[in-house]
Amino acid sequence: MEIDDDLIAALHEDGRVSVQDLARRLGRPRAAVAGRLRAILDEGVLRVAAMVDPALSGQHVIGHLSLHVSTRVEPVAASLRAMDETVLVSAIGGAHDIVSEVRASSTAALQDSIARIRAIPGIAGVNTLVYTDVVKGFFVSRYRGEVLIDDLDTAIIERLQADGRMSYRALGDAVRLSPSAVATRVRRLLEGGVMTIAAVEARSLARRQLSMGVGLVLNDDGDAALAALSARPEVDFATRTIGRFDAVVTLVQPSAGGLHAALERVRELAGVERIETWTHLSVTKEDYARSLRPVIATL
Numbered sequence: 001m002e003i004d005d006d007l008i009a010a011l012h013e014d015g016r017v018s019v020q021d022l023a024r025r026l027g028r029p030r031a032a033v034a035g036r037l038r039a040i041l042d043e044g045v046l047r048v049a050a051m052v053d054p055a056l057s058g059q060h061v062i063g064h065l066s067l068h069v070s071t072r073v074e075p076v077a078a079s080l081r082a083m084d085e086t087v088l089v090s091a092i093g094g095a096h097d098i099v100s101e102v103r104a105s106s107t108a109a110l111q112d113s114i115a116r117i118r119a120i121p122g123i124a125g126v127n128t129l130v131y132t133d134v135v136k137g138f139f140v141s142r143y144r145g146e147v148l149i150d151d152l153d154t155a156i157i158e159r160l161q162a163d164g165r166m167s168y169r170a171l172g173d174a175v176r177l178s179p180s181a182v183a184t185r186v187r188r189l190l191e192g193g194v195m196t197i198a199a200v201e202a203r204s205l206a207r208r209q210l211s212m213g214v215g216l217v218l219n220d221d222g223d224a225a226l227a228a229l230s231a232r233p234e235v236d237f238a239t240r241t242i243g244r245f246d247a248v249v250t251l252v253q254p255s256a257g258g259l260h261a262a263l264e265r266v267r268e269l270a271g272v273e274r275i276e277t278w279t280h281l282s283v284t285k286e287d288y289a290r291s292l293r294p295v296i297a298t299l
Contacts, residue, residue: 011199015048015164046201050160059103061110062131066096071122079120081285085113089285094278129243136230136238147192164197211252211280215245217273225271234262
């Protein structure tokens with residue numbers, strides 16, 4: 001539905017945009033917009049959540065794992081989903097069977113997580129990339145330490161990680177502040193780059209959006225190619241990496257034809273030497289919410 005496309009685009013820009021502003025922007029009755037918004041949230045088409053930079057929750061190293069599986073995929077994926085350090089688990093079509101994003105406090109901790117993953121029954125091989133610079137994504141932060149975070153801020157962030165559109169009144173009731181005081185804190189956290197609040201859209205063959213991962217081997221023009229890709233709306237995520245690829249991007253489109261056309265545009269870039277692709281068949285875990293309390297305790 002066209003209204004869904006417009007709603008989701010607006011929520012990508014501002015996850016807390018009001019229904020009144022959405023109705024004005026879309027040129028539709030407020031009741032119709034409110035009803036459709038409730039429907040796409042209830043149906044799991046997307047969710048709105050607060051995202052913080054991984055470093056704020058003590059996760060300084062991010063690994064992208066491509067896994068070969070010798071058994072059925074689902075039992076292995078279930079074991080991966082149960083691990084606290086996995087934020088993404090997806091069954092894929094391509095050279096591997098599953099990809100997973102793992103966040104850790106250090107390189108040594110990442111190695112420990114990979115060792116435990118290798119021990120999961122059914123895993124026949126693990127190939128690891130390490131993110132060095134996330135240039136586009138939900139958790140790219142503008143935080144530079146200028147804003148101090150206290151226990152009340154932490155409580156607010158954790159609730160917004162679960163529901164980014166939670167009302168100021170409900171937030172106030174939860175943390176025992178007035179709605180106006182909570183609104184002031186939320187604005188300060190957003191403006192200070194401590195968090196962003198955006199829509200996370202469900203992506204799989206059964207959903208309205210298809211998703212493809214692309215590993216890039218770059219040449220001397222690679223920086224320009226990655227910058228150009230990051231500016232494109234079909235690129236949902238982009239990061240520089242260490243490993244068999246120099247960068248990884250995620251393409252999102254509503255159809256296989258759209259993905260093919262987007263991939264062709266990637267191939268045309270002068271800075272792209274070689275690519276490898278994988279199609280996300282079923283994203284079974286995408287959960288970036290993490291407690292900030294251990295970090296706050298050290299401030």
